Amino acid sequence: MANSLASMLEAKNGGGSCSELAATLKNTLDYDQLTNCMRCGFCLPACPTFRETGIEAESPRGRIALMKAVADGLMDPDYAFETQMNHCLGCRACEPACPADVKYGQLLEQARDSVERHTVNHRWWVKLARKTAFDGVFPHQGRMRFLGGALQAYQRSGLRKLVRGSGLLKLFPKHMEQMERILPDASYRGVLEQMGSLHRAAGERVGTVGLFRGCIMDVLFTETNKHTVELLNAAGFDVVIPDTQNCCGALHAHSGEQAGAKELAKRNIAAFRAAGVDWIVSNAGGCGALLVEYDHLLHDEPEWAEGAAWFAKRTLDVSKLLVEHGRLQASAAAAVAAGKTQATAPSCGGSCGSGISFASADKVRITYQDSCHLRNVMRSPEAPRKLMRSVANAEFVELYESDRCCGSAGIYNLTQPDMAGQILDHKMDHVKRTEAHYLLTSNPGCLLQMKLGIEKHGMSGRMQAVHLVDFLHERLCKTEH
Amino acid sequence: MLHDTVKSKLRAIVGDRWFKDDPESLITHSYDGTPMLQSLPDGVIYPENTAQVSAIMKVLQEHRAPVVSRGSGTNLCGGTVPVEGGIVMVMHRMNRILEVDLENLTATVQPGLITKQFSTHVEGLGLFYPPDPGSMAISTIGGNIAECSGGLRGLKYGTTKDYVIGLEAVLANGEIIRTGGKLMKDVAGYDLTKLLVGSEGTLAVITEATLKLIPPPKTKKTMLAMYKDLYGAARTVSKIIENRIIPATLEFLDNPTIRVVDDFAKLGLPLDMDAILLIEQDGDPETVERDIALIADICRSENAERVSIAANDEEGLKLMTARRSAFTALARLRPTTILEDATVPRSKIAEMVLAINEIAARHQVTICTFGHAGDGNLHPTATTDARDKDEIHRVEQAFEEIFEAAIQLGGTITGEHGVGLVKAPYLEWKIGAAGIEMMRGIKLAFDPNNILNPGKMFAKASRKRVVLRHG
Numbered sequence: 028m029a030n031s032l033a034s035m036l037e038a039k040n041g042g043g044s045c046s047e048l049a050a051t052l053k054n055t056l057d058y059d060q061l062t063n064c065m066r067c068g069f070c071l072p073a074c075p076t077f078r079e080t081g082i083e084a085e086s087p088r089g090r091i092a093l094m095k096a097v098a099d100g101l102m103d104p105d106y107a108f109e110t111q112m113n114h115c116l117g118c119r120a121c122e123p124a125c126p127a128d129v130k131y132g133q134l135l136e137q138a139r140d141s142v143e144r145h146t147v148n149h150r151w152w153v154k155l156a157r158k159t160a161f162d163g164v165f166p167h168q169g170r171m172r173f174l175g176g177a178l179q180a181y182q183r184s185g186l187r188k189l190v191r192g193s194g195l196l197k198l199f200p201k202h203m204e205q206m207e208r209i210l211p212d213a214s215y216r217g218v219l220e221q222m223g224s225l226h227r228a229a230g231e232r233v234g235t236v237g238l239f240r241g242c243i244m245d246v247l248f249t250e251t252n253k254h255t256v257e258l259l260n261a262a263g264f265d266v267v268i269p270d271t272q273n274c275c276g277a278l279h280a281h282s283g284e285q286a287g288a289k290e291l292a293k294r295n296i297a298a299f300r301a302a303g304v305d306w307i308v309s310n311a312g313g314c315g316a317l318l319v320e321y322d323h324l325l326h327d328e329p330e331w332a333e334g335a336a337w338f339a340k341r342t343l344d345v346s347k348l349l350v351e352h353g354r355l356q357a358s359a360a361a362a363v364a365a366g367k368t369q370a371t372a373p374s375c376g377g378s379c380g381s382g383i384s385f386a387s388a389d390k391v392r393i394t395y396q397d398s399c400h401l402r403n404v405m406r407s408p409e410a411p412r413k414l415m416r417s418v419a420n421a422e423f424v425e426l427y428e429s430d431r432c433c434g435s436a437g438i439y440n441l442t443q444p445d446m447a448g449q450i451l452d453h454k455m456d457h458v459k460r461t462e463a464h465y466l467l468t469s470n471p472g473c474l475l476q477m478k479l480g481i482e483k484h485g486m487s488g489r490m491q492a493v494h495l496v497d498f499l500h501e502r503l504c505k506t507e508h
Numbered sequence: 509m510l511h512d513t514v515k516s517k518l519r520a521i522v523g524d525r526w527f528k529d530d531p532e533s534l535i536t537h538s539y540d541g542t543p544m545l546q547s548l549p550d551g552v553i554y555p556e557n558t559a560q561v562s563a564i565m566k567v568l569q570e571h572r573a574p575v576v577s578r579g580s581g582t583n584l585c586g587g588t589v590p591v592e593g594g595i596v597m598v599m600h601r602m603n604r605i606l607e608v609d610l611e612n613l614t615a616t617v618q619p620g621l622i623t624k625q626f627s628t629h630v631e632g633l634g635l636f637y638p639p640d641p642g643s644m645a646i647s648t649i650g651g652n653i654a655e656c657s658g659g660l661r662g663l664k665y666g667t668t669k670d671y672v673i674g675l676e677a678v679l680a681n682g683e684i685i686r687t688g689g690k691l692m693k694d695v696a697g698y699d700l701t702k703l704l705v706g707s708e709g710t711l712a713v714i715t716e717a718t719l720k721l722i723p724p725p726k727t728k729k730t731m732l733a734m735y736k737d738l739y740g741a742a743r744t745v746s747k748i749i750e751n752r753i754i755p756a757t758l759e760f761l762d763n764p765t766i767r768v769v770d771d772f773a774k775l776g777l778p779l780d781m782d783a784i785l786l787i788e789q790d791g792d793p794e795t796v797e798r799d800i801a802l803i804a805d806i807c808r809s810e811n812a813e814r815v816s817i818a819a820n821d822e823e824g825l826k827l828m829t830a831r832r833s834a835f836t837a838l839a840r841l842r843p844t845t846i847l848e849d850a851t852v853p854r855s856k857i858a859e860m861v862l863a864i865n866e867i868a869a870r871h872q873v874t875i876c877t878f879g880h881a882g883d884g885n886l887h888p889t890a891t892t893d894a895r896d897k898d899e900i901h902r903v904e905q906a907f908e909e910i911f912e913a914a915i916q917l918g919g920t921i922t923g924e925h926g927v928g929l930v931k932a933p934y935l936e937w938k939i940g941a942a943g944i945e946m947m948r949g950i951k952l953a954f955d956p957n958n959i960l961n962p963g964k965m966f967a968k969a970s971r972k973r974v975v976l977r978h979g
Contacts, residue, residue: 059843062843062844062893062894062895063843065541065543065839065844065845066539066540066542066543066581067541067582067643067645067649067839068541068580068581068582068643069645069646071580072622072624072645072646073644080556081598081600081601081603083533083536083537083598084532084533084535084536084579089536091534092536092538092539093532093535093536095534096531097679101535102531102535103531105532106529107531107532109534111532126835126836126839126840127840127843127845128837128839128840195915360731
């Protein structure tokens with residue numbers, strides 16, 4: 028069947044020579060995973076790009092069929108193939124939907140890695156920007172800091188005002204201009220520089236946590252990192268922030284820069300092993316999803332197998348650590364366990380047991396946009412919800428289709444602005460209907476995208492997007508230990 | 509191979525954007541949900557309305573070009589694989605609910621509508637559309653109609669054919685016909701509605717459907733009966749029916765299936781049982797209570813080791829999830845999963861299950877069996893690897909014997925998946941040579957040039973081995 032198909036396609040398209048890219052893809056793609064796809068179509072309803080377009084090639088089943096066709100020598104990976112691989116958000120909502128448990132995310136990374144090694148289709152400035160970002164900036168915390176400082180200077184010096192006033196931004200694509208407006212204030216000094224590396228638990232110690240600070244998180248959301256440390260301390264954890272850790276490598280891995288991702292992974296494993304932690308905690312779903320897959324990332328490097336498994340096994344999201352191991356106050360914990368919509372946590376300063384609870388001063392309505400990677404890869408959709416439901420005086424409303432990607436997807440909203448914008452518009456229609464005061468998220472990319480959506484849809488007067496950690500931190504009630 | 513003039517005529521009808529013949533589109537329309545089948549079309553077209561479908565068919569008829577109309581391509585009989593090339597017509601753009609008639613309790617929809625979206629919509633209006641194929645989250649109503657899809661509720665509520673009361677369809681020559689309507693009674697001539705339901709895209713392209721809706725059941729209750737005695741489980745199925753009780757769902761899982769389901773879903777299912785029955789009844793609270801109690805008695809009288817009745821909806825859902833995850837769990841065992849659907853009279857379930865096990869053992873292949881026991885509709889499922897040619901050959905031989913066994917027991921080669929490409933060689937076993945001739949005559953009347961889904965349903969050569977025995 029395969030040979031006859033190849034000749035059919037050749038006849039239909041005047042043939043195709045076997046390119047270098049095709050050869051690389053044949054070597055790189057995991058043929059077992061391609062075979063495991065039984066084409067049942069269960070992934071289709073989960074896929075955002077399929078839903079936006081209704082086109083089979085824009086679905087996981089379609090993309091796997093294309094990869095398999097290349098691996099089988101049925102088609103040469105042309106420009107359309109490259110485009111299609113880049114069109115996927117990588118949200119991996121297809122994976123929980125897949126009966127056969129096909130590792131789609133891994134196939135996508137393998138395909139993108141091959142494409143990146145051979146593509147002639149990127150324009151020179153895209154190549155330069157990628158090279159600068161992936162090799163020059165992300166792997167180096169110092170340079171991230173420097174960029175953060177530069178951004179901070181730009182934001183504080185009045186230059187921003189000048190630039191915005193000058194109309195200079197109009198020279199950039201519209202989505203870049205919008206992005207500039209919602210960027211939070213950057214910081215030159217990250218969590219480590221501001222707080223130091225060791226933070227003791229309040230009261231009896233539950234365990235030691237290594238904080239994965241992230242790179243973008245630490246430059247753009249330093250406060251969130253600080254709040255994470257304080258929340259963890261309050262809930263009974265010693266927190267260590269190893270200073271030799273660096274970028275997780277997720278943006279590399281998802282953009283087809285496997286080698287870069289592996290180097291970063293090794294440095295992180297070494298850093299956290301040296302710190303001797305019980306858990307490694309992340310507050311960014313996008314980072315966390317790669318951290319828990321370090322064992323897969325390094326699967327072909329046996330000398331790293333043990334370290335990678337050690338690392339992957341003990342990495343989890345801050346919300347899950349709090350819910351499963353944190354010292355939550357008895358009544359709050361009961362509310363958490365019961366999954367009540369409105370908890371009856373005592374007011375701040377109450378004396379009913381040790382641990383933390385959350386209470387809002389004003390009655391607020393909150394909703395939540397899942398981080399795809401927290402949900403589909405770390406498989407932890409419940410923990411954030413349990414925490415939100417435990418906040419006294421806050422009403423949690425489920426956002427319709429909160430489990431669907433918001434279109435941020437790493438740098439997707441910059442590289443594929445049309446599709447990202449379309450997905451965001453649909454998302455904001457649902458957000459509007461929640462009439463929430465706070466739209467909470469668990470990942471910096473989603474948070475920025477939600478801020479963008481709120482701005483774009485003129486909702487900034489009545490709603491704000493906030494990281495779940497920041498929201499909880501502000502409503503933290505500590506009791507005596 | 510499709511001539512460029514045909515392509516440009518098609519482009520003129522739908523616009524450049526909605527006719528595609530690039531390698532990406534051809535590859536991604538060369539398959540459906542059936543394992544190991546693939547064949548490239550010459551082009552893919554996405555019509556927006558009935559007028560476009562009609563215009564497309566006129567062009568294709570003129571040039572004698574084959575066409576396969578297709579929804580989401582989830583079918584399991586190779587029904588939408590374009591084996592003779594030509595055009596794949598994707599109906600996704602025609603996906604609207606045109607009307608829900610609350611006075612007549614009917615809905616009129618376009619074929620590309622996703623089944624689940626439709627049933628959710630009518631449930632929101634306090635109505636019920638019972639057909640629930642396993643693929644309903646993505647399969648389309650048009651695809652359900654073409655294949656006459658079934659599901660877990662077929663026993664009490666029937667399948668798709670019982671809910672389609674009117675159709676609009678485009679014939680091979682581009683003419684548009686309307687059959688039936690919002691009528692509960694209609695005997696004006698041959699029943700073309702019923703004929704088109706399950707015709708697998710070989711007679712016409714369905715462009716609109718009027719569906720019957722019913723009031724939803726008030727309440728439901730779920731139970732699980734566990735057996736160390738396969739016969740006991742099977743006898744229970746017959747006895748429940750004999751006792752004039754028709755459950756909403758009556759599902760069967762054999763031991764290998766129980767094992768993989770539990771390994772996957774960790775539900776604490778009894779691994780030492782030979783079979784379990786999953787039973788659900790719905791309706792008025794008193795009826796449900798009475799039926800469930802009676803069914804539990806019957807189970808016990810037929811040597812059920814344990815009978816457990818779900819205390820609440822949540823527990824019931826957990827049990828139903830066990831059944832629904834059977835396919836999922838089996839799919840994780842080996843790379844290739846071949847799910848078939850041999851069907852026998854309900855009294856022959858036990859014999860059929862034994863026959864399947866015996867045949868699988870003889871051919872040294874793994875076949876797990878689960879299915880809609882209440883309908884007599886079993887899903888013997890082979891877990892195998894398409895790359896192992898020798899094993900695949902043995903699987904094919906085993907399935908051939910399984911179909912033969914089903915026919916011998918007065919059953920059929922397919923209960924809900926359709927004939928398509930996969931079962932075409934066996935169709936004659938079920939309906940006989942005269943039956944095939946009659947069907948060919950009908951096909952000829954609708955589609956004289958054989959352009960609608962050619963190569964399906966009618967095989968070039970039938971398998972002759974079986975001795976037919978009707979009754």
